[in-house]
Amino acid sequence: MSQSLSDECTPLKRKYDACFNAWFEGYLEPAVSASVTPEQRKKFSQEKAAEFDRSCGKIWHEYRACVQKAVTDKGLDSLLNQARKADPLKEPPPPDSPRS
Template structure:
């Protein structure tokens, strides 16, 4: 559910964000604030539930330790190239 909500919101955010890239800074900030409010209204509760579920799963026996070990062995220093 969260993925579908986020993807629908992001599609509506991406095109205007790209087209407003040359707009004055104040316009971009206003657009970003409006989209953040829209996201919170549309997906905020679903995100909170999703995040809680993921965090609980990560804390379940062993998984947190495995993630910490993987991060130590292979730290992500830079985002992978596109």
């Protein structure tokens, strides 16, 4: 597993990554086949989103606090905010048009 921006955050990052990966590996294949109807997909997605929050929410908050501080300390916060403003990327980019 790779390191964090800040050595101090690396143990939290690794715990969080491990938590996410465990959740994601159990999520992906059932999610692919859960697309029978939009209602079924919604129910499945709600359950899984809640499960992710239950499993990884606590470690995520700890890791995020650490990494936010590291981003600011490295002077990356203004660059990140500029990039977010230029392109929020809140929705997946449409097919066949890489540039939004």
